[in-house]
Amino acid sequence: MSDIRRDDSFLDIDQKLNGDGYSSFEAMDNLKVLCDDFGSRFGGTEGEKLAADFIAKKLTDYGLENVHLEAFEYLSWIRGTAKLEITHPIQKTLDCISLPHSPATDITAELFDAGEGAVSTFEDNAEAMKNTIVMASSETFPAGSKRWVHRGEKYGRSVLNGASAFIFMNHYPAYGPATGGIGLSNELGHIPAISVSYEDGSFLRRLVKKHGKVTLKLKTTDTSEPKTSWNVIGDITGSAYPEQVIMLGSHYDGHDISQGAQDPASGTVSVMEAARLLKTHVGSFPYTLRFALWGVEEIGLVGSRFHADVHEGNLDNLKFYFNMDGAGSVKNKGVVLNEWPDMEALVKSWQDGMTFDFKTDQSVNAFSDHYPFLLKGVPTGGLESVPKGTGGRGYGHTRYDTLDKVSVRELQDASVLAAMLTVRFASIPVDAWPVARRSQEAVQEMLNLPENVETMEIMAKVRAFYEAQNS
Numbered sequence: 001m002s003d004i005r006r007d008d009s010f011l012d013i014d015q016k017l018n019g020d021g022y023s024s025f026e027a028m029d030n031l032k033v034l035c036d037d038f039g040s041r042f043g044g045t046e047g048e049k050l051a052a053d054f055i056a057k058k059l060t061d062y063g064l065e066n067v068h069l070e071a072f073e074y075l076s077w078i079r080g081t082a083k084l085e086i087t088h089p090i091q092k093t094l095d096c097i098s099l100p101h102s103p104a105t106d107i108t109a110e111l112f113d114a115g116e117g118a119v120s121t122f123e124d125n126a127e128a129m130k131n132t133i134v135m136a137s138s139e140t141f142p143a144g145s146k147r148w149v150h151r152g153e154k155y156g157r158s159v160l161n162g163a164s165a166f167i168f169m170n171h172y173p174a175y176g177p178a179t180g181g182i183g184l185s186n187e188l189g190h191i192p193a194i195s196v197s198y199e200d201g202s203f204l205r206r207l208v209k210k211h212g213k214v215t216l217k218l219k220t221t222d223t224s225e226p227k228t229s230w231n232v233i234g235d236i237t238g239s240a241y242p243e244q245v246i247m248l249g250s251h252y253d254g255h256d257i258s259q260g261a262q263d264p265a266s267g268t269v270s271v272m273e274a275a276r277l278l279k280t281h282v283g284s285f286p287y288t289l290r291f292a293l294w295g296v297e298e299i300g301l302v303g304s305r306f307h308a309d310v311h312e313g314n315l316d317n318l319k320f321y322f323n324m325d326g327a328g329s330v331k332n333k334g335v336v337l338n339e340w341p342d343m344e345a346l347v348k349s350w351q352d353g354m355t356f357d358f359k360t361d362q363s364v365n366a367f368s369d370h371y372p373f374l375l376k377g378v379p380t381g382g383l384e385s386v387p388k389g390t391g392g393r394g395y396g397h398t399r400y401d402t403l404d405k406v407s408v409r410e411l412q413d414a415s416v417l418a419a420m421l422t423v424r425f426a427s428i429p430v431d432a433w434p435v436a437r438r439s440q441e442a443v444q445e446m447l448n449l450p451e452n453v454e455t456m457e458i459m460a461k462v463r464a465f466y467e468a469q470n471s
Contacts, residue, residue: 007353013423014354016281021416027273027328028408030058034252034268035259035403042256043296044076044227051252052230055272055293062276064234064291071230072306074296075186077101079256080221082194084167088215089207095176096194097257098222099155099168100299101183105192109133109164111214113205116142116171117149119454122157130162133216135201137171138178138393147451150367155182156462159190165218166193169201175398179255184463186300192220229253229295231303236279240286243317246425247290248274248418249304250324251297251369254401261403263396266328266411268293270383273415278422285426287319294369297325304369308376315376316437320425323370323382326396327414329406334359334386335421338374339446342434343381350424356417359386364452377438383418 033054038047052069060067077100084096087108110132114121117136122129136154141147151168158166170178177195196204207214232252238244250267254260275291294303308315320343327333335358337344344360351358361384365371370380395401428434438446447456 007350010353010420010423013282014420017277017416017419017423018355020281021273021277021419022412024273025408026276027269027411027415030269030272031261031265031406031411032403034265035261040254040256040258040260041252043074043229043253043299044078045256048229048253048295052232052295055232055252055268056234058272059232059234059275059291063279064275065237067234069230070233070307071228072295072303073226073228074302075188075224076227077222077224077299080104080223082220083218084194084196085217086207086214087217088213089211094196094200096196097177097179098220099179099193099195100181100255101187101189101224102193102220102222103188104220104222105165106219107164107192108215108217111135111204111208111216112163113208114154117154118142118145119149120144122161126161129158131164133165133167133218134158134161134163135167135169135204137169137201139171147454148365151180152182153455153458155189155193156459160461160465163191165191167201168193168195170195170198170398172394173198175395175400178393178397179257180397181299183300184466186302188224190466190469192218194218194220229303231295231307232293234275234291236275236285236289238286238288239284241430242288244287244430245290245318246287246422247292247318247321248324248422249292249294249321249369250327251294251303253296253298255298255397258399258401259403260401261406262329262401263326263393264297266406266414267324267326270328270411270414270418271324273411274418274422277415277419282423286430287426289422289426297369301369301372305372308372312376315373315378318373318378319433321370321373321378321380322418322421323368323380324414324418325368325382327383327418328411330383330385331389332359332385332387333383333413333417334361335381336361336363336384336386337381338362338364338370339449340379340381340435343379346434347421354420356413356420358417361386361388363388364447364449375443377440377443379435379437383414
């Protein structure tokens, strides 16, 4: 018999959250509306504003206070046509899509196959890539790599090596081309970028191996223009320390080629459901609980960056930001903290008193809405897979990320776990909060971890290149 001393101090509220959460279809009903009624909700689409209004109404219906839309301006991107032709050694047209913030183009150039896009491939073949169309797969941990290599880094290294265009090859069979933004901080990319399927990318690779030289013609007609988007914010106002905030968030915009059901809408509705559960069964907390649904994440974290910048003067009062991007579809749901060991020790101490078996981890990445807050020193973390998979997104960012890929149980797991964790965060006495906002010096020191330095340095070079080109 186990002699573990279980903490039952949250048992009553956990039972209420679990009983409601695991018997409710509310999250799935909301997901159906977001996906089937409003489509992708991509920045600039009609469905985007309809989704923002719907989310705001739901949060109001749940009894949240100060529910409002926070407007911001950004550079939108409008998909045009994209045509990829093999002109040598054969004549053949391949299916492709442009990547968001890709500029329009009409070029003919030789293909360079960069394989999985390992850092060493770009470093060892810089001269050979010049004036070519570089193709790299979506594999996030290329063979021989000790770290995650994001699409944006592969694109950026292609730019620095003088490539004429970039092809992003999906490494998953049968999912078609995979999308994803390539611009820096919501601006147009320097060279055009497209995506092809695993099957067509594999065909191109075989042609290169057989013939040595493959020539491609790429023509795209994408455009961009300034537009307005909206963050949706709602509160459960704190009773003792209303100025002190614990925030849960997820973006609601998906990519324009699909419904974005897993990424991000499963996270969107899980945040909404956590808000409903907490308001219904607890109602009052010492801290203010804030629920934020961000706009225009997919092409540069634009909504969350705007919020973090506009509210920077109040960030000392933001005790913790918990990110739930796609949380309703991640496997092995756990808590990933962004290098906050004292917070991890506290979260681990709660595990024996919770029937949900979750693990914890520490990591840093720049590719979701926690990052603008992390850069400003705010304690951050998120509901992610623990351990983290090394394969990639699966259906995410493809035309097949549709409602049928998400289960009610996955949404319930994410919503209830988030609600139970929030209750515990909100129970910490104000004078016993385990972490404080980092100084900018401490942020830089944290980012200088070995696994982060190389990525930061190469992206800084890309930024400097863009600035030099635009000066």
